[in-house]
Amino acid sequence: MAKVLIIGSGGAGLVSALSARESGAEVIVASKTLPTRSQTSMAQGGMNAVLSSNDTIESHIADTLKSSAGLGDEKRIAFMCEKAPEAIEWCNRIGLPFSRDEEGQIARRRLGGASAPRACYAQDYTGLKLLHTLYDQCLKAGIEFKNERFLLNLIVDETANRVLGATFLHIETGEVEEIRANAVILATGGYGALYGKHSTNSVQATGDGLAAAVRAGAKLADMEFIQFHPTALKGSSILISESARGAGGYLVDAQGDRFTDELASRDIVARAIHDEINKSGAVYLDIRHLGEEFIDHELPQERKLAKIYEGIDPVHELIPIKPSAHYSMGGIEVNAACMSSVSGLFAVGECANHKTHGANRLGGNSLLELVVYGRECGKNATEYADKSSAPVGESSQLAKDTNFVRGVMYFTNQIDFYQKQEMLANIFYNNVGLVRDDMGLKAVLGAIRQMQKELPFMGPRDKSKICNTNLVEFIEFGNKIELAEIIVVCAISRVESRGAHYRIDAPARNDRMFGAHTITWKEDGVLCADFIQ
C-alpha cells in the first residue's frame, strides 16, 4: 500500500488524512502537538457555502474574487465555491454539530465582505467543533498518529527533485527520527506567531512547514500578504470573532461615535481602525445593544475572554480592541492538484497558497478551503503515491539533522533569543504591519540579517534531552527568522498597495507592474524573488 505522510494535524491535515485513507493509502499523521490542540480550534466565525435560493454561488465567487484584489485564481475560487455546499454536507454527515435556524436548516450568518449571510457555524466554536469531529473520524478510520514530532527538514532527492519523507525531533525523547513515504502533505499552518503578542494566533503558528519547504527547494507565493483581524483584544491580541460585527456590533472611537462600515472586508476595516487609533487613541467594539441572552448564546467565548483578559463585561461595557496579525495568505505555491514545485510534496490549508484568498481572505473561507482542498489533496497525494515508484534514494538528511540537534546545544548563548524574538514581533507589527513603507521595511530587513548572523551566539540554555521546549522554541525562532526575511523582501519588492499589503509610499494599486504573484525560492541558500503571473 502506498504510504502518505501528513505533517500537521489541524483541520487541513485531518481532512487530507481522511481523504487519503479513503483513497486507499496507508496514512501517518505526524505533528508537534495532539491533533485537537492545533490552530483550527480557534476558528470561530464559520464556513461559507451557498445553501439557499436567496444567495448564489456566483455571488460567493464574485465576493471572494473581489476581496482577493487581483491575486485570486478565478478557476480555483470557482472550484472551492461550487464544492462548498457538498463540503458542508460532508461535515454534517460526519457529525459536525452545526447551529440551526428556526426552520431546522443549518444556520448562517453574514461575515464581512459577503453579499449574503452564508457562513455556516456552530456557535462561535465552528473551528473547535470541526476539528474535534475530524479527530473522532480519524480515530474511527484507524489513522496512525505520531504526536510530539517537531518537523526539522524534508528529505529530498535533489537530482530528481522528489520528496522522500521528513525528519523530526521527537520532543519527548530528544531523538531525531525520519519517516519515509511515497508522498508528503504539509499541513503545518501559517506564520502569524511571528508577530508574537500582536497576533491572534496560537504560539504554535511558527511556519515550520513553510521554512522546511523553502529549504527543500519549494517555491513560496505572496508571502507579504498577512491578514490583520480588525478586532482583537487590545492587551492580549485575543480574537473577538467577526460574527460580533456580523450580528450588529459597532466599532466606535474614544468618543463613542461610529467611524466606519463594520462589515467591509477585513483589510479595509483593520486600516480604518489603525488610522482611528492613531487619531483618537482608542477604538472599541460595542455589542451591548445585542443583549445578554444573545451574547451568551451566540458569542459565549467572547464574553468569557473579554472578562479574563480585559477585565470588562461586554454585556455592559465597551471592548477595547486593536487589529492583530491573524491569517497568512502567503504560503507554499501549489498547483491545482495541491502539489508544490517539489515532486510528491503537497501542501494544504494555511501553509499553502491555493490562490483562493489572493491579497485578502474573506471570513468563512479558510475553513471552507481546508475542507474542499483537504479532500482534493489527500486524494491527489494518494494517486501520486500509487503511480510513482517507491523512492529508494539515499539521503544524509537524518545524519545532518541529528548533528544539528546535537550541535545546537553548544551554541554560545551570549544573546538571549527570547529577547530577539520579542523585538522581531514588535518591529514586524510596527513596520511590516497594516501600513508599510520602503524605509521602515529596509530597517527591519537589516535587523533580520543581523539576527541571522547572531543565531550561533544564541541557542537553547536548557541542555536537557528529554522534552526540551526551550530547544523547540529556538528552532521555531530560526524558522521565523528564515520566513521573516522572505516576507520583508516580498514587501519591499511590491511597491504598490493591494489587499492586506498597504504601502503608504505607494498607496495605489498598480496592475501593470505588480498584477502578479510574488514568488520566492532559494538557490544554494540564496533567496530569489520574482513576480510571476
Added chain:
Amino acid sequence: MEIKILRSTDNEAQSYNVELDNVTLLTVLNHIKTKIDPTLTYSHGCRSGVCGSCAVRVNGREQLMCEYKPSDGDCVEPIRNARVIRDLVVDSGMVEHFNRVASAWSEGSHEGKVREEDANRIETQSDCILCTSCYSACPVYAVNPDFIGPFALTRVWRYVNDVRENGSDTKIAAIQTNGIWDCTLCGECVPVCPQNIAPKQDITMLRMKSAMMGYQDPNAAMAFGGGLDFGSPMF
C-alpha cells in the same frame, strides 16, 4: 508574588518571585521561562481556552493556565493519573486511547432538518476541548486504570444523543465494560470542567439509555446475587 511549581527533576516545588499583576498563570509561566528559567517545561497553545493544552493543578484543583489568575503562594502541579514527561507536561496518550476504546465518533449522520432544540441537546457536550481536567480529577483511576472515564463517556453521549446519529447501539455496547457502571457518580469531574460540561450527568444519561436497551449494572447484579437468591430452589 510567589508561585511554587512542582519540578520533575527532584520532585520538589520550586519557588519563583514574579512582579506581575492581574495576569493569567500562563503569562506568569511565560515570563518565568523567557526571563528567569528556560528549563521550566509546560504545554500551551491558543491562550484563549480552546486548545486544551495547558491544564494543570493549582492548589490541588484543575485549572487552565490561560484562564486562571494566580495569587501569592499558589502551588502548581501537573495533572493527575497521567505519566509526567517533564515538569507540567504529561503523556496525553489517554485522549486517543480512551476515545478509541469508547468508539467516540459518529457512525454516520443522516441529513435533513434538525430542530433548534435538538441541536441544543449536544451543544454543551460538543464544547469539550479535551484538556483532560476531568480525567485528572477522577478518583476511579486509582483503582481502575482502564476506566473509560469522563471525557470519553461525555463524548459518547454527545454522539448517542445526536438526533442525526445512525449507529448509537454499538456505542452503548462499547461502554458497558470499564465504562458507565464503573463510575461512582462522585461528581469530582463536574466543577473542574472549564467548559461547564457535567460528565457525571452524561454518564447518568448513558446508564438510563443502557438500561432501556436491556443492559444491567453488573455491580448491582452481583450484589443482588449474593444475598437474596430468588431463583434458588432452596428458598
